[in-house]
Amino acid sequence: DCNERDSDGRTPLIHAVISGYDKVVELLLQHGARLSEIDRERRTAIHWAVLHRREGILRLLLRH
Numbered sequence: 001d002c003n004e005r006d007s008d009g010r011t012p013l014i015h016a017v018i019s020g021y022d023k024v025v026e027l028l029l030q031h032g033a034r035l036s037e038i039d040r041e042r043r044t045a046i047h048w049a050v051l052h053r054r055e056g057i058l059r060l061l062l063r064h
Contacts, residue, residue, distance in 0.1 A: 009039035017048045
């Protein structure tokens, strides 16, 4: 399940965004990762992309 959460409530998509893994983000989105998932800090993948200045990933997320 690509929307499985860890102990911080973070999904694989959120981890890929934080780490800057563009290709992984793209693959997760293609396989059903949901942008609406929030972690324990009440942040989504889009929030994390902005916080970490991942401009390319942010464009990917907004196009999805």
